[in-house]
Every structure is written in C-alpha cells, then in structure tokens.
Amino acid sequence: MIRVAAVGDIHMGPESQGLLRPAFETLPDCADLLLLAGDLTRHGTPEEARVVAQEVRDLPVPVVAVLGNHDHHDEQPEKVTALLQDAGVRVLEGEGTVVDCAGTRVGIAGTKGFGGGFVGRSAGEFGEPVMKEFVRTTRRSADSLHAALKELDEEGCAARVALTHFSPVADTLAGEPLEIHPFLGSYLLAEAIDTAGADLAVHGHAHLGSEHGMTAGGVRVRNVAQPVIRRAFNVYRLGTS
Secondary structure, three states, X not given: OEEEEEEEOOOEOHHHOOOOHHHHOOHHHHOOEEEEEOOOEOOOOHHHHHXXXXXXXXXXXOEEEEOOHHXXXXXXXXXXXXXXXXXXXXXXXXXXXXXXXXXXXXXXXEEOOOOOEEOOEEOOOOOOHHHHHHHHHHHHHHHHHHHHHHHHHHOOOOEEEEEEOOEOOOHHHEOEOHHHHHXXXXXXXXXXXXXXXXXXXXXXXXXXXXXXXXXXXXXXXXXXXXXXHOOOOEEEEEOOO
C-alpha cells in the first residue's frame, strides 16, 4: 500500500514562512511521498518561491510538484522551478518521474494543464487565432500528460499518478460557478488519463470545488486545493498488488 500525501494552492508569501513545515515534518509517519498540485506561490516571484523551497527542503520523503497559474504570474516560472529543484523538489511539466517507495516503483506524470471546459460545454479550435491557441495549449498539455503516463507504464511502475493544477473533470468543480468552469479545467486532461491509464489523478485550482471525482474511465480524481481539504495535506492510498 502506497500512501500519497497531496496539497495544492498553498499560496505562500514572505510572511507565511514556517507555516506548513511542522505538518510536513510529520510526513514520514503517514505518507511515502508528497505531491504539490500547483499555485505554491501568490504571484510567482522568486521571493515567494524561496519561501516554498524552505518549507519542503530536506524532507525525508520525495516531493514532486507542478506549477500553477499563480506561479506563472510574474512570468518567471523557470526561476520558480529552479529554486524548488534546488530544494530537492522534482518539478514536472509534460514529463514523468519514478519514485521508489519502500521498494515499489511509483510513477508520477505531471503538467500544469489549462482550461477549455468539459464535454458539451467546451471551447473548440475554431475562429480567431487566440481562441485556437487557447485550446491548443490545453491539447499540448494533455498530449504530454498522456505520453508521460504511457512511458511510466512501459517502465514497469506498480502505480501511476497524474498530477495537474487544472482539473480533468467537472465533478471536483462542484461548488464553483458554472460560468468559470471552462477556466478551471478541461476534459482533454481526463481523456489523456483514461487512454494512458492511471491509478489516481490529483489537482488543485478550484478553491470552491469538491474533493472527490472520477473520470469517465473510472480513475479516482481528488481536488487537493488547500481551501477544499482545509489542512496541510491529505493522504490517499494506492494498492499495488
């Protein structure tokens, strides 16, 4: 049994240094790895990223993350990524990584994702160039997630997790205004997860959403935005037999 701790949307700034560290230091007692589902900072500044890096530096469990839209706001995602990597975090964007959990290979495929909406209420690649690029951005992200999950399967991982910031399903957006669902996720991410296969999908972004959801193919989806789970992290269990 693999224990996956996960949280997103912690939105840290200079005054929040040390806020989550005490809880993170308990991770070895309850989890085998920690997933960070984006929006780790408030505005994506290096100063804020250094705060996050200190919260997770030298933790005794592997830490894997994706960035969120807030982490891109200052237009320095490369610097944010570098600061997190310097603290030992594996930051993913359209790729996968393998974590050794007590001798069990667990694959994490990660991408920020993007919007577009869900079946019956989604944007299409039609019309103005800016609208086509909007949808193509999501499609490229979904394609990279699919490729990463497939590669992890070929590497013989006993379990695979899809880690995104934007949601792959509408289920976990319940509570958010319907008008903004297209800006909170896309069905293309769920299609990638279902066609490539995964044991769990984790995302953030939807602060007013719901924790539990499922793809059409039966993959569990969990919204781990901190305003939803209301704690430092939640732990989910993956059977590997």
